[in-house]
Every structure is written in structure tokens, then in C-alpha cells.
Amino acid sequence: MNAEIIAVGTELLLGQISNTNGQYLSKQLTHHGVNVYKHTVVGDNLLRIRQAIQAAAKANDMVIITGGLGPTEDDVTRNALAEEYDLDLVYDERALQQVESFFQERNQQPSDANRRQALYVQGAQVFQNHTGLACGMVYKHENTMFILLPGPPRELKTMFEKEVDPFLAAQDDTYAFLLSRTLRFYGIGESALEARVHDLIVEQTNPTIAPLAGEDEVTLRLTVRDTDRKNAEKQLDNMEAEICKYCGEFLYGYDDDTLFSKVIEHIKINGWSLATAESLTGGQLGSSITDIAGASEVYQGGAITYSDESKQKQLNVDAATLQQHGSVSQACAREMAEGVRSRYQSDVGISLTGVAGPDDQEGHPPGTLFIGISYPHMNRVYERHLSGDRETIRRRAVKEACAWLLNEEKGD
Amino acid sequence: MNAEIIAVGTELLLGQISNTNGQYLSKQLTHHGVNVYKHTVVGDNLLRIRQAIQAAAKANDMVIITGGLGPTEDDVTRNALAEEYDLDLVYDERALQQVESFFQERNQQPSDANRRQALYVQGAQVFQNHTGLACGMVYKHENTMFILLPGPPRELKTMFEKEVDPFLAAQDDTYAFLLSRTLRFYGIGESALEARVHDLIVEQTNPTIAPLAGEDEVTLRLTVRDTDRKNAEKQLDNMEAEICKYCGEFLYGYDDDTLFSKVIEHIKINGWSLATAESLTGGQLGSSITDIAGASEVYQGGAITYSDESKQKQLNVDAATLQQHGSVSQACAREMAEGVRSRYQSDVGISLTGVAGPDDQEGHPPGTLFIGISYPHMNRVYERHLSGDRETIRRRAVKEACAWLLNEEKGD
Numbered sequence: 001m002n003a004e005i006i007a008v009g010t011e012l013l014l015g016q017i018s019n020t021n022g023q024y025l026s027k028q029l030t031h032h033g034v035n036v037y038k039h040t041v042v043g044d045n046l047l048r049i050r051q052a053i054q055a056a057a058k059a060n061d062m063v064i065i066t067g068g069l070g071p072t073e074d075d076v077t078r079n080a081l082a083e084e085y086d087l088d089l090v091y092d093e094r095a096l097q098q099v100e101s102f103f104q105e106r107n108q109q110p111s112d113a114n115r116r117q118a119l120y121v122q123g124a125q126v127f128q129n130h131t132g133l134a135c136g137m138v139y140k141h142e143n144t145m146f147i148l149l150p151g152p153p154r155e156l157k158t159m160f161e162k163e164v165d166p167f168l169a170a171q172d173d174t175y176a177f178l179l180s181r182t183l184r185f186y187g188i189g190e191s192a193l194e195a196r197v198h199d200l201i202v203e204q205t206n207p208t209i210a211p212l213a214g215e216d217e218v219t220l221r222l223t224v225r226d227t228d229r230k231n232a233e234k235q236l237d238n239m240e241a242e243i244c245k246y247c248g249e250f251l252y253g254y255d256d257d258t259l260f261s262k263v264i265e266h267i268k269i270n271g272w273s274l275a276t277a278e279s280l281t282g283g284q285l286g287s288s289i290t291d292i293a294g295a296s297e298v299y300q301g302g303a304i305t306y307s308d309e310s311k312q313k314q315l316n317v318d319a320a321t322l323q324q325h326g327s328v329s330q331a332c333a334r335e336m337a338e339g340v341r342s343r344y345q346s347d348v349g350i351s352l353t354g355v356a357g358p359d360d361q362e363g364h365p366p367g368t369l370f371i372g373i374s375y376p377h378m379n380r381v382y383e384r385h386l387s388g389d390r391e392t393i394r395r396r397a398v399k400e401a402c403a404w405l406l407n408e409e410k411g412d
Numbered sequence: 413m414n415a416e417i418i419a420v421g422t423e424l425l426l427g428q429i430s431n432t433n434g435q436y437l438s439k440q441l442t443h444h445g446v447n448v449y450k451h452t453v454v455g456d457n458l459l460r461i462r463q464a465i466q467a468a469a470k471a472n473d474m475v476i477i478t479g480g481l482g483p484t485e486d487d488v489t490r491n492a493l494a495e496e497y498d499l500d501l502v503y504d505e506r507a508l509q510q511v512e513s514f515f516q517e518r519n520q521q522p523s524d525a526n527r528r529q530a531l532y533v534q535g536a537q538v539f540q541n542h543t544g545l546a547c548g549m550v551y552k553h554e555n556t557m558f559i560l561l562p563g564p565p566r567e568l569k570t571m572f573e574k575e576v577d578p579f580l581a582a583q584d585d586t587y588a589f590l591l592s593r594t595l596r597f598y599g600i601g602e603s604a605l606e607a608r609v610h611d612l613i614v615e616q617t618n619p620t621i622a623p624l625a626g627e628d629e630v631t632l633r634l635t636v637r638d639t640d641r642k643n644a645e646k647q648l649d650n651m652e653a654e655i656c657k658y659c660g661e662f663l664y665g666y667d668d669d670t671l672f673s674k675v676i677e678h679i680k681i682n683g684w685s686l687a688t689a690e691s692l693t694g695g696q697l698g699s700s701i702t703d704i705a706g707a708s709e710v711y712q713g714g715a716i717t718y719s720d721e722s723k724q725k726q727l728n729v730d731a732a733t734l735q736q737h738g739s740v741s742q743a744c745a746r747e748m749a750e751g752v753r754s755r756y757q758s759d760v761g762i763s764l765t766g767v768a769g770p771d772d773q774e775g776h777p778p779g780t781l782f783i784g785i786s787y788p789h790m791n792r793v794y795e796r797h798l799s800g801d802r803e804t805i806r807r808r809a810v811k812e813a814c815a816w817l818l819n820e821e822k823g824d
Binding site: 023038048055299303 | 419424425426427428429430431432434435436437438439440441442448449450451452453454455460467624688690692693694695696697698699701702703705707708711712713714715716717718719721722725726755756757768769770802803806
């Protein structure tokens, strides 16, 4: 099945926003085995939308059009489809009720423009909008299926998940038993990981294995088609076990896991509490950990010790250590981790000291990094050398710290 | 002048990456007065790239094609243009030298595939790649100007700024005296700002005033066309003064300024030092400030006091304060700011306490925020109520803190 995704919106052509809907829909369709052959972006212009519809209908089984379903004058996507195929626009009762209720709740009357959001082309099946007012729709013309979705990403995603996905599944039995699992790896590059599992990727057709490079990490998405859910699960388990033979030491989580959520989980499972001491990252580790709701159960807090003075005063780093080894050193990282663990009375203390750049510091180039991890009966220090600009080094430094903390568990 | 932007890359159609180049180029071209009528994304496929070229050439004066200039087999953009117009591909000497040098420095030999990055279509003018190896080019066929640029965003941006922009300027005299200034506002919404300067926006043609909503802030970009640079500067000054009559109290900076760079500048200008105390933001304020290279000159460090216990122990917040008012309170914010100023021996201490959500805390809903600012002879506390999810509340909380610190200067 071939598809084109048409995004409608002059703001896209002015560069005010990016076509993130195109990426989201491409991912979803690819996942379902649909071949996306083209993205097109056109402005809020009836004629140009019609031209895009004509061109897309010739070459595709499926055409998804996003945007232009709102209440303003320049929202003309549904009009373009109606004019192109000489169809009437009619009100969907439920969508109209949604518009009326929305305004009634605010003690207002909807205008005719507001009501237009409940219009669909006659013969289409309507998709409900769970997070907004403009309804979506699917309309089949000859061999082409047109799917119209609202432009705001949140509305589009919710409509796709709750309405379009089940609709497509009902069109094709194989959708119902399509099961995916994403394996998340840290500490290995995309090409190195691919080289290790290359034969598996090439040989496998079910489950399929799709590598994808994320920010500082790599994922493999396993997707299986089966008529039985339990069997599908089992096939994913087997494939994961096979993959882990080649690169299991880098696997840290699944699906929506992050290094930060795994750190909190790890600390919680062990019944511990955590404190952080940060120099070059200036609070980014603490911020990343507390991004996760529920962090307060295990995270005591931390010290941002940007100056040498604060390392001494807040974390009891020895003046002699700083003089002899400098603040960018194994010794300083160890004392920072011990210091924060003691000062915040936590079970585990983790520290970061190094050079973010752009300039050298104490004779060390940007990217030099020392990570200290302090437990009640043991201290560890790791030295790493990262590449990249200031922002990249800082971002990767906090991930390195988390990865090492998680690796301890594996007895590495 | 009408333009279409074609992005080449199967990874875009698979949803692995988003077409950020489309947005960037749209912004640049719009800024230059070029009308962008269409974006197209096609895969790494010779035939489909040629079809896209044919269609775009019919309707546009300018066609920008991004991607597909790299060293691998599926990089066929230059081949598509060459085949379409029956042109030879020839090596650019400088680009070839760049490839050779790159590999020599690594004690390697470039392959023929690597050398392909130095090929251009005969008759084109070559654009140098300052951050990569694939050269870009501009080729005129009849009335259409084709501009080929590399896909990696960093390479594309640098090439656009250093090569394409001056080239376009040379094509059209008015480019040479196109001058822009971006005014950055915080604390006022897009529609409220537009309402205040609505008449100016409508009346003005030179300079033009373009409002744009950024993340948590709004900008106005003033662009003037003039044959004299000094005169252009003066027109921008006058327009800025006019705008500031209506919303000057929200203006915090220009062009690449951020609230964080302005805070550092503010502290530095006053000869002060700064320390931070964070509860709900968990280190994000410290992290944002230390994102700016040079922060170490004024930033002492800070305490992340996520638990009540750590607020008492690390910042000397009174147990009675916590019991009587709770940690989400004016009193706690004040004591945190005083505490961190004293503990880190800084001139200014700034604190954040509140509720990030998703749950209520101490009876306060998510978004409740107290900001404390402590100077040697004065303390201030601000209460704010933010809306949004956990991530938004945390992000905006650190910006609110910075905005208030900067506002103090204005005697607000």
C-alpha cells in the first residue's frame, strides 16, 4: 500500500512551525507496513490543495491530509475535497453537539464558523476529535482512501490513536496482531550495533528488526505479525534473547524507558535514596532525574558546586586534593560523591566533574569527565572522554553517570 | 519570486527524522521576500527525484533541493539533476582537495564514493561546504534556479549563511541592505502583544514587523530595506522606540539573547555573584544558567533541596516555617534564598519552590510557584500561578525566576 501525506498550512511554508505531523504519521504508517512515498506541504489555498489532491490520488492508495479543518476562513481542506469530487458538505450530529456544548459550557454561542468544524463530505466516515472540535474523516474515491485529520499535533495524535488506528486495523486483519517492542541500548553506536546484529536484521522478516539512532542512544524495534497474541509475545522474547547474545550488555530498557527513569527504578528497588553533586553539568543531572514524576520518593537533592570554593565548603572536598589533583580529577570526583552522600544523608551519592568547554581547564581538553559513585561501603570513579560541543558534552555527561550507576548492578 | 523546497531522504518518509531543513529554509526565504509555495519530501530514488524536479521547475523561479549529496549509493540528487537536463558531472577542484585532505589527516585514502561528494553539474556554480565534505551548487535552467544543499542541518545552515545568502544578495541589490533586528519579549502572550502593536504592524511596510511566538516568549522581527546601512539602523531604532511605547516593559533582549544570558550579564554588570536554591525545578535553573559559557565568572553554585529535610539541613530553612507554612510558601522561598546566599557566600541568592505536578502538594495545585530573591540588604518573594503539564511548569518556573531578577533592575 502506497501513501502520500499532505500537510496544509501557510504557517508551515513561512517556517513558523515544523511539519512534525509528517514525521509522526510516517512512523505510524511505516510501522503498519504502509509505504510512504511522498510528503507535500501546501498553503491554505483552495486551488493548490485541489492540485495536491489530484496529483496524490493518481499515485497512491492512501492520502492523508492534515490541517485546514479549523473554524477560520482559510481552513478549506474539507471544501477542497468536496469540490474536487463534487460532494456535499453535511453536519455530523455528534461533532455539532460537541461544538454546541463547548460554547454552552462557557456561556457563549458558537458562530457559524465554529459550527463548520462539524462538517464532513457526504459519504465519508467521521472520526471523532477527543481533544478539540474539528472532526476528521475518511473518504474513499475509486481506489484511493482519503483521510483528513486536524493540524494541531495533540488533536492529530489522539485522533490517530483512538480512531484511525482501529479503523485501519478493521480494514486488514493483520493489523490486529501486529505487536512491537523497542529495545533501548546505551554505550554503543548505531553502526557498531548494526554490525553486531547485521545477519539477524538481514535474515529476519518476522519479527522485523528496525534500528534507529536516538539522541545519544540506539534502539531496535522488533515488530511481529501473528494471528495469536501469545505466540507474538513469545516470538519477540525469542528474538530479544537472540539479539542479546550479541549486544545484551548495552541493553538498558524497553519502549518508554529512559536512563533517568531506570535510575529511579534501580534506586527504589534497592530501597536506597540518592543525592547528586554536579560541577560541569550545573544541575542538569538533578533536573533530569526530577523530570520523572515520583522522583521525590528516592531523590534527596543535590549540590551544584561550580566553583572550587563551593566544592570545599558544600562537599568537604579537601583543599589539598584540589591543589594536588585539581577539580577535574578522580580524587575530586570521589570526594564530591562521598561529600554529597554524607551531607544529604543519602545511601548513594553520585558526582560529576570535568570540562564542558569550549576552553581547556586545568590542562584538560573539553569532554574530560570523572564520575564518582559513593555507596556506604564502596566508592567508584569512572573516567570518560566525550566529544562534541558544550551542550553535547553536558548532556552526555549526565547520561554517562546514569549508565554507570545502572551498570554497577550488572556487576560491571 | 516563487520557490519550492524539495527534501530528499527515505529516512524522512520513514519518520526517523523531521524535515527541519524545510522550516529553516522557509524562514530564510520568507525573510528575503521569496514566496515559498510548496514543500515536497521524496525518497532516495532517482526517478522520483526527477519527477519532483520536473514538477517544481514548471511552477517556480527557485527550487531548493536538500539532501542526497553524500557518499553512499543512494545519494543521487546531483545525478537526478544531471540526467534531467542532460548535463555532465565534473569534479570541483577545491571540494576534491577538501575530501583528499580530510582523509590524509586521518592517514586514510578516500574511496571513489567519498570523492563523488566533490562532483557538480557542469555549468553550475559551486557552494563550499564549511562543515562537511559534500559541495552544494546553484544551476540555472531556463527561468528556474536550482539550489542543491547538503542534508545534515548543520552543514546546510552554514552553507546557506556563508554561501547562498551572499549569492542571493548579489543577484538582487535590495538584499545587500536588508537589515533585521529581533526584539525579545517575556511575560506577555502573542495575541496580547499583537493587539498592542496591531496598528503599527498593519501600517508598516518598511521596516516590516513580524511577530513570532517562541517557547514561552514572543519576538518581533523588524526588517528594513534601505540603500544605506546607517539609515537602515536608524529606521530600526525609531521603530523599536515606537514599539516600546506600547510594550517596552516586556522587552528583555535582542537577537540571540536568552533570559539566562541576560541574567549572567545583569549579575556581571553589577559586580555580583549568584547562587541558586531549587526545589520543584530540581537543578534546571542551575543547568540553564551554566549552559551559557562564561557562567563560572558569576555563578557560585547552588543547592537542589527536593526534600523538606534537605531544605532545613542545606539551607537552614526553619522547621517551624515548614510546619506552619509548608514548603510551598512565601516564607520558605524567602528562607531558601537567604540560606543559599549565606551558604554559598554569594551576593544574590535566588530560590524556587512550588508544585510541578501532576499531583497537588500541601493543598496547592500544580503550577503554584514562589520565587525568592535575596540581596545583602533586601529580600523579595514573588508568587506565580503557572499552567501546563509538569515539564511546562518546570521550564516556565526557571524563566519566571530569571524574568523577576531582571525586572528588579527596572525598579519593578
